[in-house]
Amino acid sequence: MTQQEFSAENKLHSKRMARELAMQFLFECDMLQVMPEFVRWESFFEQIREEHGLRDNRFARKSREYAEELFTGVAVHLDEIDDTIRAQSENWDFARLATVDRNVMRVAVFEMLFKDDVPPVVSINEAVEIAMDYSGEKAGSFINGVLNGVKNNLSRSPRESGAAE
Numbered sequence: 001m002t003q004q005e006f007s008a009e010n011k012l013h014s015k016r017m018a019r020e021l022a023m024q025f026l027f028e029c030d031m032l033q034v035m036p037e038f039v040r041w042e043s044f045f046e047q048i049r050e051e052h053g054l055r056d057n058r059f060a061r062k063s064r065e066y067a068e069e070l071f072t073g074v075a076v077h078l079d080e081i082d083d084t085i086r087a088q089s090e091n092w093d094f095a096r097l098a099t100v101d102r103n104v105m106r107v108a109v110f111e112m113l114f115k116d117d118v119p120p121v122v123s124i125n126e127a128v129e130i131a132m133d134y135s136g137e138k139a140g141s142f143i144n145g146v147l148n149g150v151k152n153n154l155s156r157s158p159r160e161s162g163a164a165e
Helices: 014-032 038-052 058-076 078-088 099-114 120-134 137-152
Strands: none
Touching: 014 038, 014 058, 014 099, 014 120, 038 058, 058 078, 058 099, 078 099, 078 137, 099 120, 099 137, 120 137
């Protein structure tokens, strides 16, 4: 993931990069069996900056800020988020879900449940695209099904943000 890959030319934006960063960080924490924390995040983000040549500009700052909001929100609401995923993934052992898929869904479910300014269909579409990039087409289909189940149980419109105008 380079800054160039997230350019306007590719129609990607800082929130997409943030979702990917949050998923990658949550994946790392999941694999290490540790809770996400800012000290670990600082190290993770610096490594990403160095490896991918991210500059210190508005794009990178917005991406970082939103990624921090996402992984912090997932950590705070982890039990509720995981219970929501479990409820929509019947016949699947949650612990056996691919770590990438589980963390892609965690980010999307956090947005759907707690980020009224993000329409649920946006969270779903972003999660499916990220899953297909990192895990494959079958994962995208599975995640789409699970997240559509979550969306169908929401009390807000799936296509509109709930934020006050």
